[in-house]
Amino acid sequence: MVESPSIEVIPATLSDHPATRAWRTVGSEILEPERIELVKAKKKSMVYRLVGRAAEGSVVAKRCCLATGLVEKMVQEEFLRSLGMPMLRFYGLAEDPDGQHCWLFMEEATGQAYSPLNPEHRAAAGRWLATIHAGQCEPGLASRLPSQQPAHYLERLQTSRDALVRLLAEVVLPSGDVDAMQAIISHYDLLETHWGELEEVCEAAPPAVVHGDFVIKNVRVRSTPSGPALLVFDWELSGWGTPAADLAQFTGGMVSPDLAAYRSARTAAGCLLNAQDLERLSACGEFFRLIDEVAWETSASFQGYKTYRYLVRALSCLRVYEPRLAAALRRIGWSS
Numbered sequence: 001m002v003e004s005p006s007i008e009v010i011p012a013t014l015s016d017h018p019a020t021r022a023w024r025t026v027g028s029e030i031l032e033p034e035r036i037e038l039v040k041a042k043k044k045s046m047v048y049r050l051v052g053r054a055a056e057g058s059v060v061a062k063r064c065c066l067a068t069g070l071v072e073k074m075v076q077e078e079f080l081r082s083l084g085m086p087m088l089r090f091y092g093l094a095e096d097p098d099g100q101h102c103w104l105f106m107e108e109a110t111g112q113a114y115s116p117l118n119p120e121h122r123a124a125a126g127r128w129l130a131t132i133h134a135g136q137c138e139p140g141l142a143s144r145l146p147s148q149q150p151a152h153y154l155e156r157l158q159t160s161r162d163a164l165v166r167l168l169a170e171v172v173l174p175s176g177d178v179d180a181m182q183a184i185i186s187h188y189d190l191l192e193t194h195w196g197e198l199e200e201v202c203e204a205a206p207p208a209v210v211h212g213d214f215v216i217k218n219v220r221v222r223s224t225p226s227g228p229a230l231l232v233f234d235w236e237l238s239g240w241g242t243p244a245a246d247l248a249q250f251t252g253g254m255v256s257p258d259l260a261a262y263r264s265a266r267t268a269a270g271c272l273l274n275a276q277d278l279e280r281l282s283a284c285g286e287f288f289r290l291i292d293e294v295a296w297e298t299s300a301s302f303q304g305y306k307t308y309r310y311l312v313r314a315l316s317c318l319r320v321y322e323p324r325l326a327a328a329l330r331r332i333g334w335s336s
Contacts, residue, residue: 019048019061022094022103031056058108068236069093069102071146075235078138079209085131086229109231111220116256120228121221126261128230133208133243134269148210148241150199153288156295161188163298171308180319187325194334201284202242204277212237214246215253248285251324252293286328294321
């Protein structure tokens with residue numbers, strides 16, 4: 001996290017701040033906060049920076065839903081720690097008194113911003129991702145992580161399509177929004193007819209622990225004597241399933257790892273992937289990422305709203321996703 005703070009908590013209120021109270025139960029011996037900075041505020045999460053003395057550095061405190069926080073805790077403690085890779089230190093999780101939220105505490109990710117236009121960054125991302133996808137889980141972890149197999153994405157596609165159909169039936173929308181929503185429904189109908197082909201493509205690579213939100217904003221690059229090393233955070237959407245979505249290229253702010261570097265590293269780890277299969281897997285990943293993005297908008301914004309003004313932001317995002325879906329279908333040769 002390197003965003004600039006927007007609010008600084010004054011020392012007089014520091015001890016009463018919820019992040020401070022939660023931190024005392026997890027890692028107060030590591031750092032004694034001298035101030036707290038608000039980094040990011042979203043509908044379902046808040047991110048703060050706990051700033052200590054110069055020698056102590058900073059800790060990132062994130063308040064999020066308990067269910068997703070527990071997923072990150074599992075991945076951090078039962079998977080990432082065993083890989084022997086440069087990783088951000090995970091200090092722990094503290095449940096919120098409301099029983100629905102929690103606080104996650106991490107080492108702050110400092111370093112250079114990741115650029116998918118930098119070949120060294122993309123090669124480092126390919127090697128890093130290959131190591132993650134080849135990593136061995138603790139016994140039983142795979143069954144406890146959320147599924148990210150193709151069936152999971154098909155269910156999300158169907159649920160989102162149903163939400164769009166209901167929206168068109170219940171809310172009066174401008175003609176441009178109607179056209180875009182009908183186009184997404186049409187794209188989803190077409191994609192579902194080819195779902196068996198997507199499943200066959202995904203069989204080229206074994207299931208693995210996947211990040212699930214492998215986008216530029218969740219990555220920093222740290223210089224090392226052997227070259228750039230990735231620091232990746234926000235594992236709350238991770239799961240067990242097809243690695244396709246992590247491999248998506250140049251869509252929606254994705255990291256876009258170098259596929260040749262990924263393939264070389266996977267081959268060295270004993271997983272043989274030919275170049276064509278990997279390209280097709282990446283193309284499937286673009287569909288899966290778009291399905292996720294549409295699902296986030298329809299599930300978060302369409303619940304109970306019957307008037308247009310509450311839907312403007314979500315609809316504007318969906319209008320962006322529609323031509324991306326159309327382009328992805330054309331590239332794979334499935335456009336009608």
